[in-house]
Amino acid sequence: MAEDRIIVFFDLETTGLDTSSCDIIQVAAVYEENVFNKYTLPRQAMTPSAKQVTGFTVRPDGLFLHDKPVETVPLTEVLNSFISFLRSFRRPVLLAAHGAKRFDAPVLTRVLRRHSLLQQFQQVVSGFLDTFLLSKHLYPRLSRHSQEYMVQHFLRMSYNAHNALEDARMLQKLYKRWSPNNGDILCSSFRGVGCFY
DNA sequence: TGCCAGGCCCTCTTTAGGGCCTT
Numbered sequence: 001m002a003e004d005r006i007i008v009f010f011d012l013e014t015t016g017l018d019t020s021s022c023d024i025i026q027v028a029a030v031y032e033e034n035v036f037n038k039y040t041l042p043r044q045a046m047t048p049s050a051k052q053v054t055g056f057t058v059r060p061d062g063l064f065l066h067d068k069p070v071e072t073v074p075l076t077e078v079l080n081s082f083i084s085f086l087r088s089f090r091r092p093v094l095l096a097a098h099g100a101k102r103f104d105a106p107v108l109t110r111v112l113r114r115h116s117l118l119q120q121f122q123q124v125v126s127g128f129l130d131t132f133l134l135s136k137h138l139y140p141r142l143s144r145h146s147q148e149y150m151v152q153h154f155l156r157m158s159y160n161a162h163n164a165l166e167d168a169r170m171l172q173k174l175y176k177r178w179s180p181n182n183g184d185i186l187c188s189s190f191r192g193v194g195c196f197y
Numbered sequence: 198t199g200c201c202a203g204g205c206c207c208t209c210t211t212t213a214g215g216g217c218c219t220t
Binding site (some may be wrong): 008012013014015016017018019020021025046047049050051053054097098099100102103107132138144145146147155162182 | 201206218
């Protein structure tokens, strides 16, 4: 991992939990005060549990979040502008998400590959950091390691969980509170999934 | 009618089961 790499915290909201088939609805990321946040209209219906958890609904007239209309852009535009956002820092990026290994990285990689953007992505992103694995590594005795629990436990805050932007912001706060060393980060990082090597 | 995600980890384990975690 390059010494001068930065860690960008990100989160996805999707139509469900099946990483092999779900559609992305929201991509959000933060690096310090820099923010990326875009929504896109999924091609498929949301699972009932995803609808309940995220508050998103897909209607004939567009995407709604808690019954308020949300501005969407085509998925290709979301992905291209996300890569541009990451490239703008002009340093290798380690992308961090809670559960990145199991969920966010496989979904993002699959969608990037489908849009022939994986190679461009790889030129900017050196790997992923899974803060779920990191929290288990740092605090193995805690009974739970969900992001919502971690935020309550370490930051004594409740927040708008399951909105990708708020999740990414809180993850950055948590990371700063934890202050992991390079060894901790390496233990919880991976280069990619599938052909992302 | 019965299916409906799936990998990881723990233990009352390994010839298994169940909870956690992500949406």
